[in-house]
Amino acid sequence: MSAANNSSRNEGADLTLWPAEFAERYRAAGYWRGEPLDKLLRDSAQKHAERTALVCGTRRWTYAMLDEEVDRLASGLRQRGIAAGDRVVLQLPNIGEYVLTVFALFRLGAQPVFALPAHRRSEIAYFCSFTEAKAYVIAASSGGFDYRTLAREVLVDEAVRAACPAMRVIVVGDAAEFISFDNVFDDTDTIEAFPQPDASALAFLQLSGGSTGRPKLIPRTHDDYFYSVRASADICGLSAESVYLCALPAAHNFPMSSPGILGVMYAGGCVVLAPDASPDTAFPLIARERVTITALVPPLAIVWMEAAAMRRHELESLQLLQVGGSRLSDEAARRITPLLGCRLQQVFGMAEGLVNYTRLDDEEALVVGTQGRAISPDDEVRIVDDDDRDVPAGEAGHLITRGPYTIRGYFRADVHNARAFTHDGFYRTGDIVRKLPGGYLVVEGRDKDQINRGGDKVAAEEVENHLLAHPAVLDAAVVAMPDAYLGERSCAFIVPRGEAPRAMEIARFMRERGLAQYKLPDRIEFIAQFPKTGVGKIDKRALRERVSAKLVAANV
Numbered sequence: 001m002s003a004a005n006n007s008s009r010n011e012g013a014d015l016t017l018w019p020a021e022f023a024e025r026y027r028a029a030g031y032w033r034g035e036p037l038d039k040l041l042r043d044s045a046q047k048h049a050e051r052t053a054l055v056c057g058t059r060r061w062t063y064a065m066l067d068e069e070v071d072r073l074a075s076g077l078r079q080r081g082i083a084a085g086d087r088v089v090l091q092l093p094n095i096g097e098y099v100l101t102v103f104a105l106f107r108l109g110a111q112p113v114f115a116l117p118a119h120r121r122s123e124i125a126y127f128c129s130f131t132e133a134k135a136y137v138i139a140a141s142s143g144g145f146d147y148r149t150l151a152r153e154v155l156v157d158e159a160v161r162a163a164c165p166a167m168r169v170i171v172v173g174d175a176a177e178f179i180s181f182d183n184v185f186d187d188t189d190t191i192e193a194f195p196q197p198d199a200s201a202l203a204f205l206q207l208s209g210g211s212t213g214r215p216k217l218i219p220r221t222h223d224d225y226f227y228s229v230r231a232s233a234d235i236c237g238l239s240a241e242s243v244y245l246c247a248l249p250a251a252h253n254f255p256m257s258s259p260g261i262l263g264v265m266y267a268g269g270c271v272v273l274a275p276d277a278s279p280d281t282a283f284p285l286i287a288r289e290r291v292t293i294t295a296l297v298p299p300l301a302i303v304w305m306e307a308a309a310m311r312r313h314e315l316e317s318l319q320l321l322q323v324g325g326s327r328l329s330d331e332a333a334r335r336i337t338p339l340l341g342c343r344l345q346q347v348f349g350m351a352e353g354l355v356n357y358t359r360l361d362d363e364e365a366l367v368v369g370t371q372g373r374a375i376s377p378d379d380e381v382r383i384v385d386d387d388d389r390d391v392p393a394g395e396a397g398h399l400i401t402r403g404p405y406t407i408r409g410y411f412r413a414d415v416h417n418a419r420a421f422t423h424d425g426f427y428r429t430g431d432i433v434r435k436l437p438g439g440y441l442v443v444e445g446r447d448k449d450q451i452n453r454g455g456d457k458v459a460a461e462e463v464e465n466h467l468l469a470h471p472a473v474l475d476a477a478v479v480a481m482p483d484a485y486l487g488e489r490s491c492a493f494i495v496p497r498g499e500a501p502r503a504m505e506i507a508r509f510m511r512e513r514g515l516a517q518y519k520l521p522d523r524i525e526f527i528a529q530f531p532k533t534g535v536g537k538i539d540k541r542a543l544r545e546r547v548s549a550k551l552v553a554a555n556v
Contacts, residue, residue, distance in 0.1 A: 121514025
């Protein structure tokens with residue numbers, strides 16, 4: 001890597017990588033080992049061949065079986081034209097085929113683009129065209145939604161047709177006119193070896209919740225992500241005896257690597273996939289598979305606590321509940337152990353990199369009242385004011401960070417990167433935090449224009465752009481409003497063009513534009529004109545205060 005301009009680029013100038021002096025330091029410290037993520041499964045298949053690696057419903061894979069099926073799937077994908085460096089948009093629910101596909105793409109050196117099951121035409125068409133995807137992998141249907149219909153809509157999108165003229169659609173289940181997932185596997189006796197990917201190269205693209213426009217794509221390398229996985233597995237005390245229930249959508253960074261599916265498989269443990277996180281689904285799986293660790297967002301943790309009173313016996317094996325994605329209140333945190341009978345671990349992190357954990361041996365005050373401390377001794381965590389000056393110890397400020405697994409730039413986003421990163425490479429997380437002695441963080445809120453809806457991040461600008469496309473909308477502003485269950489919901493303030501449309505009409509319009517359901521405004525307020533700041537911008541703080549006051553008055 002060249003240090004001439006303090007950064008280096010590859011992948012056709014798509015990526016901003018770590019400056020040479022930082023990369024050398026991270027390798028010397030043993031964080032980066034030159035190992036691709038596929039090695040994680042290869043090693044566990046050798047060490048734990050006959051142990052159960054994966055459970056999905058009635059289907060079970062040992063590590064040896066999983067490794068063999070990944071070989072066959074990777075070879076079949078290669079025969080269908082997927083090569084190292086190609087990008088594949090992956091939109092699958094929590095099923096075994098998700099894990100198989102992720103490792104098959106790693107083995108090929110191809111790059112998954114992790115879409116969420118909730119995404120619809122607007123998001124998927126953008127991911128496919130922006131990354132020039134060679135394939136799109138879906139389930140035939142899930143949760144009552146037909147993804148084949150979505151694929152047909154995506155394939156006729158102008159931008160997709162221009163950028164991905166030969167994109168293949170691979171379907172788990174009834175494939176209709178598309179390629180059947182089951183038919184992709186190579187059934188020959190001998191599988192040709194796969195060249196080992198460069199561990200410093202792009203491994204995959206995740207999605208940022210962001211605060212502006214469409215989601216930004218987060219480029220993670222094998223080296224940086226593998227370090228985060230290994231360190232997380234160690235911090236969380238994982239072993240070959242660990243049984244992890246993946247109840248959150250598997251494509252989220254939290255259940256994938258903190259320590260998640262990859263961390264458990266690195267340790268040789270067992271991953272149990274749950275189709276959803278409801279107590280009726282999850283509790284019987286915990287009892288049947290003797291689950292020891294799982295992860296939830298705060299709203300789901302509260303639902304579990306309410307359900308546990310009559311079903312505590314189903315949770316006897318559970319040793320550790322991780323809670324992250326948004327701030328867990330101190331009051332709720334105190335109730336976890338008494339009601340669920342397991343330890344609590346708070347997790348605060350981001351797909352861009354930095355992850356903080358409370359430790360298993362921390363005193364209760366830290367576990368209940370903080371969101372943990374960073375993984376690495378080389379995580380540089382600063383709390384700064386509006387001018388990037390460090391605030392006095394213990395005071396709240398903007399969290400900025402850099403380190404061995406925090407990106408130095410979004411994918412193909414030079415203009416945005418100039419705002420999202422400092423000149424010396426610190427990522428502006430958008431979080432307002434306080435730092436306590438020992439490096440523990442307390443999350444106070446957000447400074448970015450983003451709604452954290454129970455762990456699902458909603459960019460206000462993206463929703464505003466869709467609202468402004470409605471002929472009856474003159475102007476729009478989307479803000480967060482407090483919610484006892486999800487933490488935050490979204491409220492859209494709309495200045496109508498003439499007669500105000502009905503809220504149901506607005507919702508239908510946005511669904512027809514292919515926007516994910518969780519991004520639709522939870523509340524719509526019509527307003528004659530927006531309050532303005534001293535420099536003439538929409539005063540979103542005043543709008544937030546206005547809707548909060550209405551909720552208080554209505555006792556909501």
